Amino acid sequence: MNATKLLLILPLLAVFAYILLLGLTYLSQRALLYPGASATLAPVRASWGQNVYIQTPDGETLHGLYSQSEPGQPSVLFFLGNADRVSNYGFLAQALAARGIGLLALSYRGYPGSTGTPSERGLLIDGIAAFDWLAAHSGNEIVVLGQSLGSGVAVNTAGQRPAVAVILASAYLSVVSLAQTYYPFFPVALLTKDPFRSDLKIAKVRQPKLFIHGRHDAIIPLSSGEALYQIATEPKEMIIYDGLGHNDLWDVRMVDDIIGFVQSQKGGTAAPPPRRDRN
Template sequence: MKLFRRLLLATLVLIALGYSAVVAYMYVNQRALQYNAQGKVFSLAETRLPKASDVSIDTGGSTVNGWYQAPKPGMPVILYYKGNSKSFSEEHERFEQFVADGYGFLAFDYRGFPASPGDISEANILNDALAAYDWLDAQTDAPILIWGRSLGSGPATYVASRREARALLLETPFLSAVNVAAERYPILPVGLVMQDQFRNDLWIKDVSEPVLVAHGTADRTIDGSNGERLYALAPDPAELWIVPGADHSDLWDAGIWSHAEAFFRKALSQ
């Protein structure tokens, strides 16, 4: 019996030590695990955006780099907050479509992503996001439309809760980043150790703009229930577009732009 107790105690100690080691590793390396900030930076010369310009935005002690093009007269401008992987410039096809339909746009890399130097953190991303809005607001009198994709749903929702835009589009958003992490690692105390939690569930309550949420039922990165629950918290919910069978990066090809345009037109008419 004593031997059994000793073996049981030793086993429990080993489990506790192993668990603690895993938690400690994830705490120390959490930003490397959370963000995928690698990828090619495309130049404007490689795109069909001959009238767009490279811009550098002062964020107060740092600089973020991106592209800007003014809208056609009477048209709005889209402030685009990118997702978690690669550079914003990877999505130039989207910006080309915006411009082809008369919209202006501003898109950029947060600090620590390929086109912008610096360290990645939630505080820096949110600061960069506000600085980008303020820069754009100073550039144009055109109506500003906010579009946040995946990770970008965090800064997009945060900015919409603190600045005045005409509409907020959230593509494959999370309820919060900490919620996604908790669903992915249910046995770990992520709520206690996660530094960059991106609490969309709190910020959305202060968003006065009409909101469109788009998600796919087969999203393996952020479960579609995140979008549904976030939409339910929006003070001015306009549309919940759920695409059967769509994964995390499928919504552009699934036709999100046509939904976005209809949503934007309606929001601008109000």
């Protein structure tokens, strides 16, 4: 093969490789976004809470673990990260229960114990269904807590339902903006199936908001959480944990801060203090 032919073929091979990689990324994006989804319908065995099953308006059945609040005390509705399990949060349920606070942790559609296949549309339906179920069964005030992927579900739910307050841990401006960070050479804005545009929905969340983020988060950069915090309406507070990242965010400080925030919101009238860092 002479040099002229090689110069013609190499660009064509590069274009072919780019298109192939683009196609593979497009087809696999939901597997990447929802790694915790499982084909099994059996919930993971848990050491805490009561197994509950919630029906969605589009015909899915969602599994959750539920610890009931004491009379007059609020409940926390928890939307997990994309690779997490509801069975992992016995420590949170126990800490909340010690203050009389309830907890419902939801397994999204397609995740263990729940039917269906995950998508943005589906998860947003799941969030509303879970809120309505908890409102009917607890009869008390509800604080919505969303972590990582679940922060987008929490923002949408709180914008449509009367939660008294919202906690967003490792929140993002949008999934599509994160994808642009990870894949700067792809037209991700055109290809993303589940953009989770919290930036377009946060204005509807008028309740008191607590943002929590690790300074060294390598999965959802602090800058993304800060950008969402900046456009959120008052009242709002942001706590940044020095020395922590994404998967190591849960520790005694975070549990204590969540409990303190929940307890301060009784009646939905308390305004949280402004942003602060925690060592």
